[in-house]
Amino acid sequence: MSPPNDTGARPMKAPGTGATLEQWLGYLESIHPSEIDLGLDRVLLVLRRLFRRNPQARIITVGGTNGKGSAVVALEHLLIRSGRSTGAYTSPHLHHYNERVRINGSNVTDSDMVRAFERVEDARGSTTLTYFEFGTLAAFVLFDEAGVDDWVLEVGLGGRLDAVNILDPDLAIITSVDIDHAAFLGDNREAIGFEKAGILRPGIDAIYADIDPPSSVLQQVSAQKVRLERPGETYQLVASEDDVNAAGEFTLRQARYGDQVRIPDTGLPVHSLAAAVVAIRQLEPDLPVAAIESLLAELTLPGRYELLKSMPHVIADVGHNPHAAAWLAARISRQRKPAGRVIAVYAALADKDVEGVARAMEPVVDQWHLAGLDISRGLSCRELGERLADIAGEHPSELSVSVNEALKLALAEATKEDLIVIFGSFYTVAAAREALGK
Helix, strand or coil, X not given: CCCCXXXXXXXXXXXXXXXXXXHHHHHHCCCCCCCCCCCCHHHHHHHHHHCCCCCCCEEEEEECCCCXXXXXXXXXXXXXXXXXXXXXXXXXXCCCHHHHEEECCEECCHHHHHHHHHHHHHHHCCCCCCHXXXXXXXXXXXXXXXXXXXXXXXCCCCCCCCHHHHCCCCEEEECCCCCCCHHHHCCCHHHHHHHHHHHCCCCCEEEECCCXXXXXXXHHHHHCCCEEECECCCEEEEECCCCCCCCCCEEEEEXXXXXXXXXXXXXXXXXXXXXXXXHHHHHCCCCCHHHHHHHHHCCCXXXXXXXXXCCCEEEEECCCCHHHHHHHHHHHHHHCCCCCCEEEEECCECCCCHHHHHHHHHHHCCEXXXXXXXXXXXXXXXXXXXXXXXXHHHCCEEEXXXXXXXHHHHHHHCCCCCEEEEECCHHXXXXXXXXXXX
């Protein structure tokens, strides 16, 4: 997709002095005709206007199909535990935009976010920026102002042409490569792997967190002489139980350190947590193993296999593609009680592979509640039901106009032995968290 020229007219006037964060976010949604416009030229132009020099901080870029947020939050807090100051940038958010930008583990304030937006607006002139690009530059402004030691940056989409990639990382992490955003990245792992590997730079250290990287990633590693860490090659991730994709404690072993790190089951993807541990041992080798293990034991991330309620257990997960759904199904199969059912509340965006997600989940689901998402990109319950008629139809299913309504029905029919799992998108999980007072 070609970027617009640097002469685009603004659809509306920028918010004035005293404007709220919500007013700014509304403005950001209006200033570019497309939600996604991959390319670095426009963003780089504004970056150069904002900063006279490259950031002096250490930059860690985290890309991948799934597991990025878990790797970011783990590495962010490990760096803080080691005495470093940090800025962390993630997307999307569940409830409040400020969740995307954290300094030393805390969300930035509305006033700080607005001030950063004002600086980006002044710098961009007539250059068009998407909502994500504008927000990425604003995060950079806040991290630079705070003078933090480390910037931990999550790629929004792809890697090679994502706005985050305008900065050269000192360390890159690719958590996984699988099919998602096929319209932009390609419909196979090799094409997508090439895009994800775009965050690599010649001679840097990098980590590929998952097993079986695509050849396109390894080709870029070789061509750029990247020093790559990966499980099964430079480190070992040993499960205390048979299936490394399911629940249980793991042990990370690296021959160079002559010791091991226990990675407890906290509901976050173990390969992402292991990558964060490998990264911190490279970046801050003096951080004791005991400090790493204690931090991992208390680590959580809203919306990632999150327990929202007990008796019956209600689990929420933002997984929205078949790869994430397969991970979720594996965890559920280990956690479900022998006498209990799994009741699924599923709502999704129209551009997602809902059929692939349902196929991955169908073997562990006993009852489906298909809910609608009342947003522009959302599927109605009827549309979702039609697309899944041949998949979820083998088990009883109910249609609900909203996640809230579907959750109420699921709770009304569930016994204490049952497990309710709510999944499909950030919008789905956000609605469930709000309904349950989270």
